[in-house]
Amino acid sequence: MNREAMRRMRTPCPLALIGAEVGEGASDAGCKWGAQALRERGLAAHLHRAGRQAHWAGWVQAPGARDAAGRLRAVERFNAELAQRVLAEAQSGALPVVVGGDHSCAVGTWSAIAEHWRPQGDIGLVWVDAHLDAHTPASSPSGAPHGMPVAALLGHGTPGLTSLGGWAGKLQPDHLVILGARSFEAGELALLTSLGVRVMYMPEVAQRGFAACLAEAVAQVRRHTVAWGLSFDLDALDPADAPGTGTPVAAGIRLADAMGALRACAADPACAALEVVEYNPRHDSDGRTAQAAFDLLAAMTEPGPVADPPREAGRTCLA
Template identity: 70%
Template sequence: MMKNKPLALIGAEVGEGASDSGCKWGARALRERGLAQHLGEARRDARWVDMVGARPEQEVQSRLDSVAEFSGRLAHVVHRQLRSGAMPVVIGGDHSCAVGTWSAVADAWRGQGDIGLIWVDAHLDAHTPATSDSLAPHGMPVAALLGHGAPGLTSLYGWTGKVKPGNLVIIGARSFEAGERALLDRLGVRVMYMPEVDRRGFAACFDEALALVRRHTVAWGLSFDLDALDPADAPGTGTPVEAGIALVDAVQALRGCAADPECAAIELTEYNPLHDVAGRTAQSAFALLSSITLPVAQAIAA
């Protein structure tokens, strides 16, 4: 009989990767609103195990240096929870935290096979320093995980290419630049842009993405940027983009997906409490995480 892994909530306190650093306080704000208790009401064993904070930019040479140093420490915490048998649930923080999260997952499974990753986001996050005008690291984690970009982001654990292009699917993109799209096109990454999501529905897109990322892998994970949602449901993000995914559609489609024994970790990013309106984005984050981490028995019955 399948057992529910305990949920290890990990705060990724990083805003140094973004132009607006308010996302740095997202995990702490959700903790103070009672996220662990909320998940516990759904009969999940959920507890905060660590809050990993980035060093301010003035203490290092650049934002890239700050994120690179932070990524190594976050990866260590995620790796430790994986070894303990828990499911890491990383709460960001700007989306540069994904470098640490998924580098750790990839390294933990390296001797057994590859990992898959579903990336739900309004942006492609596939810039390298050569294509980014802003040099903001939160626009680079996808490229870094694919092995392209600054060595401090690509080479955690001493190896690159944590996620193979065929094992990555991006859903919901609607704001991006030519350079990052060109990289993903060249590598053959499956991207479901927002017009496709509108046409087919988020549930159909997610089902296809899940089939793709499970096809040639031993484990998979979900990285969900709150700016993928429509700003009506999630106004409090670092970079909101109009005409996004409806919260109700995401909640229904993601119901119980972490109950899959091959699901290794979950990540929710870009909550900016400084821009939230009447707590709507925090409530959306709670709803998403409650749905994603629904216990096995309830997910099967749903």
């Protein structure tokens, strides 16, 4: 390896795996036990074998609830606690990796990352999902909070989700890109359209290729931000590769394409956190989806050379 290549290698941050035990945000609550199932299958050991220092840094569990109002309150309380856990790990110099759990946990994850970087500037986020997740309680047909995190992070919805940490608008619309969407309702589409959020729907991803779309998305969310992150809902994958989710949608991203494109995301010093969610062990009888989650996380966190970060970005654990 030449000197220039060695210079561009970064010492990887330790991975702080955080179990997000929440299913109250979803119609099918089985994903509440997704993180525990992945732990029991040996996720940390798998990442060690892939060359990363990884440990389970904590667990946050949502309180049980029965009716819609109770579920929303449970998700709000859960996200406030999750945000504190993620913020602590970010402040310690580790790379938070949130493992869920329904996608409502993203409110806590990215509120914490936005809070951590707030003194220096805005964060960006690439959101890979079969759904837009941009409902508010007023627009949602189901009232399920896991369909609301994008709207909440943009500052729209119930104050218990939008204003974690005492402030709203954790994401600016031009610092967010959604990839792979193919199932959504008019209300959430109208909100994102009005805000000008870039959405790469699945037909575009299929035509251009996931790698090209991801590269464009990362470039956009890195622009004019100090850090960025990736939130990956397993239902973005084609059900042939990942049947074990609560809301599978046909004609999705193929696992091999995702793994190839996502390699070494965490090696970028401007990458502030990762999130993989919606693993539902109830629907994964053959372990195929668990293996997909393992493979995706190993690819995302693979050490490797990356381009120099933007001048204003970076983490404390650079070589």
